[in-house]
Amino acid sequence: MDFKFLQGLIVPAPTKIAMIIMDGLGGLPLEPGGKTELESACTPHLDALAAQSALGLTVPVGPGITPGSGPGHLSIFGYDPFQYEIGRGALEALGIDFDLGPNDVAARGNFCSVDAEGIVTDRRAGRIGTDVNRELAKLLREIKVDGVETFIETVKEHRFAFILRGPGLDDALTETDPQKTGVPARPVCALKPDSEKTACLVNQFIEKARRLLTDKYPANMILLRGFARYPVMPTYLELFGLRAAAIAINAMYRGVAKIVGMQALKVEGDTLADEFTALEKNWNDFDFFYLHVKKTDTAGEDGDFWRKVHAIEEVDALMPRLLALEPDVVIVGGDHSSPAVLKSHSWHPVPTLLYSRYVRADGIAEFGERACARGSLGVLPAKDVMPIALANAQRITKLGA
């Protein structure tokens, strides 16, 4: 179902939708036959909500595909992750709260080590400390390139974001990172005529950086990859008629939400409770709220099963504050799975509940992977959740007579 079609059926309604995304929610049992993180968690409020909800398992991108945060979020936001893409460079810049604009091309940067012949000997420059990175970034900011602005923003250790800002830039560029040692860094090449000017400017920058860093071993060179412009996509307001707000502690998720036209709300503090306070404060001013929970994913990626369980329980304990606002539609789900036993993102479908007054409730009083597998939403593409939520919010009119 494409957006043009859906857009034509959108009607206004005085309803509110809340989407709680527990990053990397889906899990696996510690031992075969055991319970997953979500199934192990004590979640009385989510279980009670599940009983009044339709349950299902969302597939973020496609069967067997493990999504990164970009495609995972775009999917659950309703965007076909094959059609819409956030380049790695853009994601890196958004992740450090860099205010990426439409005239920018961003890339992921590494400080690296090269020998006297320019052969890469360590792609990560011995993982220099973040402080060293900051000093070197200052140095690189002295570089001037013809007619464009450049930004070097420390991420951490050897990593930084590189942004070129100016008219007529294009991101169809090859990467300089050779992805292995023992060979020189590659020059940037244009992949189409429109990007030749950008390739030339980036190569100028790299050459100047090489000279400036010559005595800074182990960080005596830079590698750039994932060149990407700010992705232009239709917004929530244009597509769905929703004034949408995003609540996230971590900059990257605010960034992804901004790309789809959500307003990133100020969160006073950095706890999950602070996020719920931001939700309450702004409740009257928006139609749609996306609230991001980071701890579930970091615990999963750290392989800490019980920390993930507790992160889920923390969300459960805060659910009454959301429900007290009387949202018309509530979605609780995730952008992908991050089972602690895998210590990484995974391809597993993500448990999801959709509550509304008009949902056909499955009557399954449990929020968990196996409970959701029995739910009436079935196993569905994550991008299909938003249309169903909009229907439940009575924001889609009838098709045809």
Added chain:
Amino acid sequence: MDFKFLQGLIVPAPTKIAMIIMDGLGGLPLEPGGKTELESACTPHLDALAAQSALGLTVPVGPGITPGSGPGHLSIFGYDPFQYEIGRGALEALGIDFDLGPNDVAARGNFCSVDAEGIVTDRRAGRIGTDVNRELAKLLREIKVDGVETFIETVKEHRFAFILRGPGLDDALTETDPQKTGVPARPVCALKPDSEKTACLVNQFIEKARRLLTDKYPANMILLRGFARYPVMPTYLELFGLRAAAIAINAMYRGVAKIVGMQALKVEGDTLADEFTALEKNWNDFDFFYLHVKKTDTAGEDGDFWRKVHAIEEVDALMPRLLALEPDVVIVGGDHSSPAVLKSHSWHPVPTLLYSRYVRADGIAEFGERACARGSLGVLPAKDVMPIALANAQRITKLGA
């Protein structure tokens, strides 16, 4: 799966398929946690059939989309509702049993009220009685337009169907209905060069109608919208090799069935039992039967939960007459949901059972929304039901060696 592919695998077989469509079958409970209309109904025969069937929930058009009768029926008939469409004007003409042909362009018409300056003051002419409509329609039939035939057919109250018949007509036309009062009716404009002649003819007709109706306030003008030709689609015989028959009291459903090449059978009387009698009478002459039940939808749209329950029970009581004919494949489902609590069509998936000797029965002895949510057909696009039914009727051969 596109039709070309499926068509290449169709083989003949001496088997019969019966599809019982309860219009707007899917429902919602009156109170959260309660039973839906179908779950509340006492349906011993459907429950017994369910036990020997595969169950599932069909999604008529797409997630969250509430279909009208046109797209709802095309989907359950096996047609991709994004690819095939029945325009509103064509549906209106079919709904009054007008014999729409390939040289016709049809529109929905309203009598309306305009002031001395031609400003629309009431888009529905105060909802004039159907008798008045018939008198005015007679008057409009006097209008002659160059080289084409015109038809004005009363629907009810202020509504009529307008049909233009002749060579070289095209339906790419804008509407005259401004959709609000306080502005004049719009002229019809051609949306492409091929429709310029038609636009000109329609505008001629409207001008003549305006003059004829000048002293007929409140019905002193007409509005036309939803211009549409008779939709041309591949037929059941061409696609599936099925000699298909349609049994429906209401003209619109006979019309939609005729579009896909079904023969609309004569029903003596206007009860559901009469429809089953028509089924029995014609059993030997066709391979496929579509039998339409209207009352479930009208009860749903009227918000009458228990009337819908009884309409379902009426179908159940007649099921033995169908089963006595020993059909090879039986589909019982709907074209969309019409929950009484919503008093309208809705987006909810539709409970569906598929019985045959070769179906992998789920052993769930209950026909209801939650029972079907547990069924092995899963949540599936409505258009996928026909290929599965054809396979069960042994009418699809093996693909590849």
